[in-house]
Amino acid sequence: MKKILFFIMAALLLGACSNDNSLENTNEQPKQKDVQKQEDTEKQIEEQTEKEELQVEEKKQEEDQSQGKSESQQPMTTEEATEIIEYYGMGENDELVSLVVEDEEIKAVVKLADNNLLSPKDLAVSSYSQASDEYLIHEGWEVLTIEFVNIGSISMNRSKKETNEVGDYFPTAEIEKNLN
Incomplete structure (x- = not known):
């Protein structure tokens, strides 16, 4: 009888452990997906910011060059x-x-x-x-x-x-x- 009780307890314990592991795995997968999505979004934002900064810098350089050329080429009146x-x-x-x-x-x-x-x-x-x-x-x-x-x-x-x-x-x- 002790043996039967021991096997039942062991089966219940193993069943509970296997359910906990499956829950952990199912919880981890969405977390990993969320983390990956967040990293992708941050990367996209960073790339967009870098593009905008480059565009602003290029525009400023163009303005400086056009102003510099026009001012230095034109004598003071x-x-x-x-x-x-x-x-x-x-x-x-x-x-x-x-x-x-x-x-x-x-x-x-x-x-x-x-x-x-x-x-x-x-x-x-x-x-x-x-x-x-x-x-x-x-x-x-x-x-x-x-x-x-x-x-x-x-x-x-x-x-x-x-x-x-x-x-x-x-x-x-x-x-x-x-x-x-």
């Missing part, structure tokens, strides 16, 4: 140069005698008004510095020459510019050295 010097390089009572743009050189003649605070040379250096800071933002010129009536002339090549966190500029010491 006399009107643009006049607006810049009048707004940034001259005081209220200063006079722009003449301005021309020839062969990528801006040539201006400015008559500065009397100033009780600065010497004429310091005023010329300050005026040139302010105007050149703005000119350096714009393309289409290589040399900036400003003659200050009864003071002297300052001429600098764009390649002599320096750059800091604010932008491009000509150092004041270099402007002063070029005042003739």
